[in-house]
Amino acid sequence: MTENGVAKRLKVNGIVQGVGFRPFIFQLAEKYGLKGDVANTSSGVSIHIEGPAGKVASFEADLSAKSPPLAVIVEINSQRVAVKNYPDFTITKSKGESRTSTLISPDVSICDDCLAELLDPDNRRYRYPFINCTNCGPRYTIIDDIPYDRPKTSMRHFKMCAACQSEYDDPTDRRFHAQPNACAGCGPHVCLYDNQRNKISLKDPIDQAAELLKQGYILAIKGLGGYHLAADAANSDAVMRLRRRKLREEKPFAVMSVDLESIRRYALADGGEEKLLTSIQRPIVLLRKKNPSCLVKEVAPKNKYFGVMLPYTPLHYLLLKQGFTALVMTSGNLSEEPIAIDNDDAFNRLAGIADYFLVHDRDIYLRSDDSIVRNIAGTKRFIRRSRGFVPIPIFLKNEVPPILACGADLKNTICITQQDKVFLSQHIGDLENLATYEFLKLTAAHLRRILDIQPEIIAYDMHPDYLSTQFAREQEVTPKIQVQHHHAHIVSCMAEHKLEGPLIGLSFDGTGYGTDAAIWGGEILIAEEHDFERAGHLAYVAMPGGSAAVKAPWRMALSYLRDAYGEQFRELKLPLLTEIESAKLTVIGEMITKGVNAPMTSSLGRLFDGVAAICGIRSQVNFEGQAAMELEMLAADAAQSIYDYDWIAGDTVNVQPAPIIRGIVKDLQQGRSAADISAKFHQTLIRLFTDLCAVIGKDRGLDRVVLSGGVFQNSILLTGLTDALEKRRFTVFSHRQVPSNDGGIALGQAVVAAAISSR
Ligand code: ZN
Ligand code: ZN
Ligand code: FE
Numbered sequence: 001m002t003e004n005g006v007a008k009r010l011k012v013n014g015i016v017q018g019v020g021f022r023p024f025i026f027q028l029a030e031k032y033g034l035k036g037d038v039a040n041t042s043s044g045v046s047i048h049i050e051g052p053a054g055k056v057a058s059f060e061a062d063l064s065a066k067s068p069p070l071a072v073i074v075e076i077n078s079q080r081v082a083v084k085n086y087p088d089f090t091i092t093k094s095k096g097e098s099r100t101s102t103l104i105s106p107d108v109s110i111c112d113d114c115l116a117e118l119l120d121p122d123n124r125r126y127r128y129p130f131i132n133c134t135n136c137g138p139r140y141t142i143i144d145d146i147p148y149d150r151p152k153t154s155m156r157h158f159k160m161c162a163a164c165q166s167e168y169d170d171p172t173d174r175r176f177h178a179q180p181n182a183c184a185g186c187g188p189h190v191c192l193y194d195n196q197r198n199k200i201s202l203k204d205p206i207d208q209a210a211e212l213l214k215q216g217y218i219l220a221i222k223g224l225g226g227y228h229l230a231a232d233a234a235n236s237d238a239v240m241r242l243r244r245r246k247l248r249e250e251k252p253f254a255v256m257s258v259d260l261e262s263i264r265r266y267a268l269a270d271g272g273e274e275k276l277l278t279s280i281q282r283p284i285v286l287l288r289k290k291n292p293s294c295l296v297k298e299v300a301p302k303n304k305y306f307g308v309m310l311p312y313t314p315l316h317y318l319l320l321k322q323g324f325t326a327l328v329m330t331s332g333n334l335s336e337e338p339i340a341i342d343n344d345d346a347f348n349r350l351a352g353i354a355d356y357f358l359v360h361d362r363d364i365y366l367r368s369d370d371s372i373v374r375n376i377a378g379t380k381r382f383i384r385r386s387r388g389f390v391p392i393p394i395f396l397k398n399e400v401p402p403i404l405a406c407g408a409d410l411k412n413t414i415c416i417t418q419q420d421k422v423f424l425s426q427h428i429g430d431l432e433n434l435a436t437y438e439f440l441k442l443t444a445a446h447l448r449r450i451l452d453i454q455p456e457i458i459a460y461d462m463h464p465d466y467l468s469t470q471f472a473r474e475q476e477v478t479p480k481i482q483v484q485h486h487h488a489h490i491v492s493c494m495a496e497h498k499l500e501g502p503l504i505g506l507s508f509d510g511t512g513y514g515t516d517a518a519i520w521g522g523e524i525l526i527a528e529e530h531d532f533e534r535a536g537h538l539a540y541v542a543m544p545g546g547s548a549a550v551k552a553p554w555r556m557a558l559s560y561l562r563d564a565y566g567e568q569f570r571e572l573k574l575p576l577l578t579e580i581e582s583a584k585l586t587v588i589g590e591m592i593t594k595g596v597n598a599p600m601t602s603s604l605g606r607l608f609d610g611v612a613a614i615c616g617i618r619s620q621v622n623f624e625g626q627a628a629m630e631l632e633m634l635a636a637d638a639a640q641s642i643y644d645y646d647w648i649a650g651d652t653v654n655v656q657p658a659p660i661i662r663g664i665v666k667d668l669q670q671g672r673s674a675a676d677i678s679a680k681f682h683q684t685l686i687r688l689f690t691d692l693c694a695v696i697g698k699d700r701g702l703d704r705v706v707l708s709g710g711v712f713q714n715s716i717l718l719t720g721l722t723d724a725l726e727k728r729r730f731t732v733f734s735h736r737q738v739p740s741n742d743g744g745i746a747l748g749q750a751v752v753a754a755a756i757s758s759r
Contacts, residue, residue: 007036007050007083010063014074015103015392016045018148020134022091023176024068032059035086039093042147050083069135069280070105072392091171103421104140104148104450106388107224107368109282109312111136113174118314124163129206129315130188130362134178136280140391140426141225142180144365146450150179154363161186180362188362190222190315195351206315209358210322218242220332220346220354224313225368225387225426226339227332227346229353234325236296242328243298245353248335250622252300254284254307254370256329258320265325266293267306272375281388282312283371294325304633307372312388315360331369338429338439341367366446367439368426376715377722382739383713384411386427391447393421394737394747397498400754404444404455404475406468407746408485408512410624411739412440414468415746416447416455417754422495422747423451424738431467440471459483459753461745463513481753485512485745486523487532489708492748494529496737497706501528504535504693504702504730506721509709509741510550510605510624519543521603521709524653524692526700529755535696536653538607539563542598544591553609553627554580554619558588559598560610564658564665567593572665575616604685604711607657611681614664615674625710631678632714639679645688653692660684686720694728707734708748710741 012021017040025038025047034051049056064073110118114131117123125131132138142154150156160168164183167175175181182188192205202208209219216238219230229246231238233255243249257263260274267287269277276285284307289300300306309329311317320327331339332350340346341364346357368390372383382389396417403417412428425443429436448454458480460472472480489512490505505525514520515534522538541559549555557576561569570577570585577585591598608628613619617634618627643663648654660681667677693705705725712718712734722732738744 005050005083006053006056007048007081008056008060009079009081010047010049010060011044011077012047012063012073012075013044013077015070015072015105017103018134018139018177018179019070019105020068020174020176020178021045021071023134023171023173024071025063026089026091026171028059028062028066029089032056034059035089037086037090037092039091040147048081048084048086050086069111070108072103074103074395103393104143104146104391106140106281106390106392107138108136108280108388109310110314110317111280114314115317118317125183127318128184128187129190129313129318129360130180130182131314132178132180132182133174134176135174137178137180138224138362141364141366141368141387142362143450146452148179153179154365155180155182157363158182158187188360190358190360193357193359195347195355195357197347200356205358206318207322209356210319210324212356213324213327214322217355218245218353219356219358220340220350221315221319221329221358222343222346222360222364223315224364225370226341226364227350228329229332229350231328232324233295233299233328236298239296239298239328242330242353246330246335248330250301250626251335252303252305252307253328253330254309255295255299255326256309256311256316256320257326258311258317258324260310262325263287263308266290266295267308270375272378276373276375276380277308277310281371282310283373283388284309286372286374286383299328302630309370336430337433337435339367339369366426366443374713374715377719379736381713381735382737382743383741384427384743385413385424385739390426391423391450393418393423394496396420396422396495396751400750401457401757402453402455403457403459403750403753404448404477405459405746405749405753406461406472407749408461408742409463409466409468410511411741411743412436412468413743413746414440414444414447415750416451416453417750418451418453422750423447424744424747427743437467437471440468444471457481457753457757459749461485461488461513461749462515479757481756483749483752484515484532486520486525486709487527488745488748488752489740490525490527490532490706490748491529491751492738492744493706493708493733493735493740494527495747495751496735497733499704499706499733502526502700502702503704503706504696505532505706505708506689506693507709508604508711510603510711514602519599519601519603521601521605522607522655523602524689524696526696526702527706529751530759534652536647536655536692537602538604538655539657540600540602541657542592542595543601543606544588544598546597546599549606550609550621550624552620553613555588556606556610557613557619558585559592560607560657560661561614561665562589562592564661573669574614574665576614576619579619608711611661611664614661615668615677617674628711628714632682632716634675635678635682635716636673636675637679639676639683642680642684642687645684647688647692653696655688655692682716682720685717686724689721690724690728693725693730697730703729704731704733707732708740712740
């Protein structure tokens with residue numbers, strides 16, 4: 001051993017397995033001429049390093065500064081130990097222990113090295129659609145159990161050939177211990193079928209698939225986290241056919257293009273958006289449409305945005321390189337069902353939609369939809385957090401007991417906690433059919449297995465009829481803690497920012513069950529983790545027909561008009577009222593007056609719907625939030641003035657929509673455009689809630705405001721309110737790690753339940 005030698009035991013915690021971490025350590029030890037060993041343990045990576053003190057210090061500095069792209073280091077524990085006089089540096093075999101807290105990596109896009117090899121005719125993996133290495137490829141979707149080793153993944157069915165095995169065994173190789181390592185000689189393959197399950201024998205199924213897409217056929221393509229349905233985005237017949245067969249009338253389709261240059265032909269992307277597009281997670285990024293655009297309007301009708309992504313698997317690249325500006329790549333399902341992952345299941349469910357199937361034989365164990373993000377005010381905001389991000393945990397400010405939180409029924413995700421980490425599941429979907437409910441159960445079981453956690457507490461929504469509530473009740477675990485929906489929203493954002501209450505929470509969304517059994521959604525809360533007080537809310541109005549009013553914003557319009565004008569509203573000269581049959585008007589009017597099948601709501605989402613319908617933007621919707629989204633997109637850039645607004649002070653402030661509605665009607669009667677009215681409506685809400693926060697903040701001595709709930713996917717409102725509140729010296733917090741919509745609510749439920757249980 002070198003003179004003045006020191007030895008250290010380093011324990012590295014985080015996402016450090018299956019990401020090329022040990023080869024990185026090996027090479028780092030070589031670089032500094034240090035001895036010792038490195039091993040995976042159930043709690044991370046353990047390193048013994050010895051040699052001259054200065055070199056050991058450099059090694060430690062590089063360890064965190066230069067770690068591999070997929071590694072996420074959470075903690076390094078460093079201890080002086082006795083020098084053992086190792087002869088060299090080695091990588092030792094995994095030390096399995098019964099309990100593991102190692103983090104599993106998400107699935108990531110093909111890396112630049114692999115992409116270069118894929119397109120290199122001299123490489124042995126030239127055009128091999130499953131090329132990958134320790135820096136890229138599938139992870140979460142192919143893992144069935146822990147520890148993350150090949151026999152616990154869907155690659156167990158493929159025995160590596162000698163060439164692949166030697167890469168896998170070589171610590172200096174990019175494919176050292178790359179569990180999905182494969183080549184054309186030993187790994188998975190793609191095959192093309194027609195929709196009668198007849199195999200089409202060809203030399204190159206991918207070339208043929210591209211040819212079929214060019215001819216206007218619809219293809220089901222097996223990807224990383226599930227099947228996509230693909231069509232040429234420049235072919236309006238093909239896209240229309242896909243809409244008809246998928247029963248999806250207007251909801252935008254995502255598209256995929258081979259590079260940024262192709263994307264620039266139909267959409268506008270600024271620097272921040274390009275960074276999101278090219279990030280290793282490869283999410284769908286919402287980009288403003290170019291006008292005119294070379295993609296057909298049926299891709300995203302009546303929408304100012306396209307959902308765009310770059311290829312993330314080698315197969316995508318091989319397909320897209322055949323000269324498409326963009327392919328529609330929408331999830332392989334009938335609307336509202338989970339996406340297909342299994343080949344049999346895909347043929348059963350998608351044969352009526354797809355003309356051909358591009359299939360492969362690497363199983364997907366857990367489906368994972370594409371993630372969706374939007375760049376708002378220079379920050380990435382999740383609309384859906386799924387493939388590429390799951391299962392990276394959200395870190396809490398303190399440790400909590402093991403909790404399973406069941407989420408809400410729309411955009412459902414669940415989460416499981418482990419010490420100071422929250423593992424939010426991938427997107428499960430709207431719990432409105434049996435298939436999605438089954439997927440919820442499967443995901444919960446899978447998460448428990450791969451995280452090796454037995455939950456001790458169940459957290460769930462207060463809504464008595466939610467399927468997520470039913471799921472919670474079916475669990476044998478007690479205690480079970482009910483969490484109010486809007487409280488959970490605010491606490492999910494507090495958890496992201498490691499905040500403690502009390503603070504002001506603006507919880508704005510479409511629907512959530514209130515403690516008084518009304519439907520809440522325009523809530524001003526004084527929130528702490530364990531409890532909240534309802535400091536104010538939008539005044540209650542009737543929702544004629546209950547959930548039918550969500551699908552038919554004209555019903556909400558009538559409710560707000562009646563609230564503002566009384567029974568005289570029928571005399572108003574408004575295009576909306578002349579369009580509705582008089583008998584219908586009478587029926588809805590009576591529902592409201594008599595309170596028959598007309599639950600009360602304070603939802604801001606519904607106010608957006610109502611205003612959209614009054615302005616004649618939309619009186620029926622095809623998906624939740626569509627009217628509100630179109631109202632936002634229509635808004636003129638600047639508002640000249642704002643509408644009068646009013647609230648009734650008291651223990652619980654009652655915000656009145658009536659003056660705003662009267663202002664809008666007056667503008668409409670004077671011929672103002674919907675674009676101007678929308679801009680003015682947004683500015684009114686910003687001023688109103690800023691003023692209200694100022695009053696409440698002064699009253700209670702609070703200077704922090706948290707913004708959460710699905711309404712904050714609205715960029716005008718999110719940026720406008722943040723700016724206005726900051727001008728009044730509030731510190732404002734909004735979501736960065738989880739969606740503001742119900743896709744992030746499980747996080748809040750878990751933290752509320754932990755706070756309640758610790759009291
Ligand atoms: Zn790679
Ligand atoms: Zn091979
Ligand atoms: Fe919500």
